[in-house]
Amino acid sequence: MPNELPPITHIYAGNPLDRGDQERRDEGWLRDRALDATSKFLPLWENTVLVTNTPDHDLGWIGLDDVQRLGIEVEGIFLGLRDGAAHFTVDITRNQPASEALRTDEAWSFEDTRGVTDLISLADSGIVAQARAQVNWHNRHGYCAVCGHPTEMRRGGHMRFCTNCNTQHFPRTDPVVITVVADGDRCLLGQSRGRLQAMNRYSALAGFMDQGESIEEAVAREIKEESGIQVKNVRYHSSQPWPFPSTLMIGCHADAATTEIHMDTGEMSDVRWFTREDVASAMAGTNENLALPGPIAIAHHLIKAWVTGEV
Numbered sequence: 256m257p258n259e260l261p262p263i264t265h266i267y268a269g270n271p272l273d274r275g276d277q278e279r280r281d282e283g284w285l286r287d288r289a290l291d292a293t294s295k296f297l298p299l300w301e302n303t304v305l306v307t308n309t310p311d312h313d314l315g316w317i318g319l320d321d322v323q324r325l326g327i328e329v330e331g332i333f334l335g336l337r338d339g340a341a342h343f344t345v346d347i348t349r350n351q352p353a354s355e356a357l358r359t360d361e362a363w364s365f366e367d368t369r370g371v372t373d374l375i376s377l378a379d380s381g382i383v384a385q386a387r388a389q390v391n392w393h394n395r396h397g398y399c400a401v402c403g404h405p406t407e408m409r410r411g412g413h414m415r416f417c418t419n420c421n422t423q424h425f426p427r428t429d430p431v432v433i434t435v436v437a438d439g440d441r442c443l444l445g446q447s448r449g450r451l452q453a454m455n456r457y458s459a460l461a462g463f464m465d466q467g468e469s470i471e472e473a474v475a476r477e478i479k480e481e482s483g484i485q486v487k488n489v490r491y492h493s494s495q496p497w498p499f500p501s502t503l504m505i506g507c508h509a510d511a512a513t514t515e516i517h518m519d520t521g522e523m524s525d526v527r528w529f530t531r532e533d534v535a536s537a538m539a540g541t542n543e544n545l546a547l548p549g550p551i552a553i554a555h556h557l558i559k560a561w562v563t564g565e566v
């Protein structure tokens with residue numbers, strides 16, 4: 256029986272694969288699966304993922320015959336099991352013949368890992384998130400942070416091991432708190448400097464959690480830093496993996512304890528209160544002065560939950 260998904264499952268969550276924690280500890284099993292005709296392999300090329308050119312756009316799983324025909328090296332990033340079959344991802348960015356062969360094959364296309372979520376299912380977007388974050392982590396962590404020696408992939412990608420100093424390195428996930436702050440019938444939204452200001456686009460305030468900090472403390476600190484507003488009654492709403500490169504968005508709501516804005520002009524180009532009517536019309540796409548994030552982003556759902564009175 257698959258685990259039941261939480262009531263709010265965002266894009267990039269909902270990965271249906273069984274990550275096979277026991278199986279992936281067996282290096283012999285992994286080697287056998289990488290050479291098994293029932294195994295499936297998902298090619299990533301630069302920041303894109305292979306999909307089928309069928310109307311329903313499945314992920315572009317290729318089989319062992321294609322892996323061997325195209326000379327693709329299976330380095331061993333094991334994503335998990337489904338229906339008894341092992342699923343791997345393969346980064347073919349540096350394998351030009353293989354990427355060219357797949358790019359010119361009309362059966363497939365490579366799609367940006369962000370835009371592809373418009374084409375594929377929620378479950379498949381979870382697999383893309385896992386694959387992209389894994390490939391990125393391995394590409395950036397080839398050397399031991401303790402002694403500088405090259406590290407080796409272990410456990411099908413869930414660890415890198417330094418054979419010089421025996422340090423085990425585990426994949427990073429960087430938590431970000433993102434919060435809609437309410438003051439009665441208005442909510443606090445902002446524009447980060449340089450990114451959103453040209454588009455009249457506002458979003459929930461967000462920032463990386465610091466070390467030695469709880470979620471509630473991170474929310475209070477980030478909101479205070481960016482807007483000068485003090486908050487109370489911080490409530491967790493839902494979370495979203497965001498594989499650019501390996502973030503976990505922790506979505507919250509909070510109430511304002513103060514209301515006067517003192518914006519951090521270094522980080523923000525604007526922060527302001529918006530009325531429920533403003534936000535509702537922006538959600539409906541009828542407010543030319545305010546654009547909100549689309550449904551791919553957790554911010555959309557946090558704002559929607561507030562404007563509809565769910566929270």
Ligand SMILES: [Zn+2]
Pocket residue numbers: 399400401402403404417418419420421422
């Ligand atoms: Zn080391």
